[in-house]
Amino acid sequence: MPHRKVKDLARLIVALFFDDTCMIIMDVFLNEKNNFIIRADVLADELHLSSKQVNKALNKLQKDMILDSYESAAKRGENLGKGVTYWFNHRLFIDAVKYKLQKMQDLLNSNVGEDSFDGTLYVCPKCQRTSNALDAQKHIDMETFEFICPRCQIPLQEPAPTEKEEDQSLEFQEKQRDFHALIDPISQMLQDIDELGRAVDEDQ
Numbered sequence: 553m554p555h556r557k558v559k560d561l562a563r564l565i566v567a568l569f570f571d572d573t574c575m576i577i578m579d580v581f582l583n584e585k586n587n588f589i590i591r592a593d594v595l596a597d598e599l600h601l602s603s604k605q606v607n608k609a610l611n612k613l614q615k616d617m618i619l620d621s622y623e624s625a626a627k628r629g630e631n632l633g634k635g636v637t638y639w640f641n642h643r644l645f646i647d648a649v650k651y652k653l654q655k656m657q658d659l660l661n662s663n664v665g666e667d668s669f670d671g672t673l674y675v676c677p678k679c680q681r682t683s684n685a686l687d688a689q690k691h692i693d694m695e696t697f698e699f700i701c702p703r704c705q706i707p708l709q710e711p712a713p714t715e716k717e718e719d720q721s722l723e724f725q726e727k728q729r730d731f732h733a734l735i736d737p738i739s740q741m742l743q744d745i746d747e748l749g750r751a752v753d754e755d756q
């Protein structure tokens with residue numbers, strides 16, 4: 553059975569990235585009386601929603617690994633026919649969130665990398681020779697960790713950013729702030745859950 557914190561994380565993720573129908577459905581799955589398992593057709597009846605609406609939301613939740621599913625065969629003596637049963641597989645969910653978070657972080661970092669290796673960044677104040685960060689690293693003063701002009705043997709200067717670059721940099725900082733405002737609470741919850749997992753392991 554998933555811990556309360558795992559359920560809180562699931563609610564947060566669905567609230568942030570999914571629509572209202574998905575949120576209503578997720579609440580049903582996270583209700584312990586349903587045992588985190590429910591059939592699509594039963595769910596539609598219970599919520600008084602069309603099966604089309606419910607299936608659309610379930611597909612979305614499954615695609616993003618918030619929910620897992622299996623095809624249930626008709627059992628003798630049961631009124632219910634064959635149908636798809638969905639369940640909140642909390643281990644799969646946590647792994648999926650971790651993976652997605654890593655992907656987002658990588659994407660953000662790769663954008664930073666492209667920017668800093670793009671064009672000339674360093675200039676020699678004497679001979680005006682310019683080098684990009686990749687080139688400049690080849691001539692580094694190991695005592696001061698400054699980039700050195702190979703011709704004049706003096707430290708290179710970082711050129712003042714142009715107005716456009718400053719705008720882009722501000723825009724990037726804003727993006728980064730938005731990203732962290734969104735992601736940090738999720739990272740914190742994942743960390744708490746990981747620590748819970750370790751505490752359980754230590755008890756055993």
Ligand SMILES: [Zn+2]
Binds near residue numbers: 676681702703
């Ligand atoms: Zn020089």
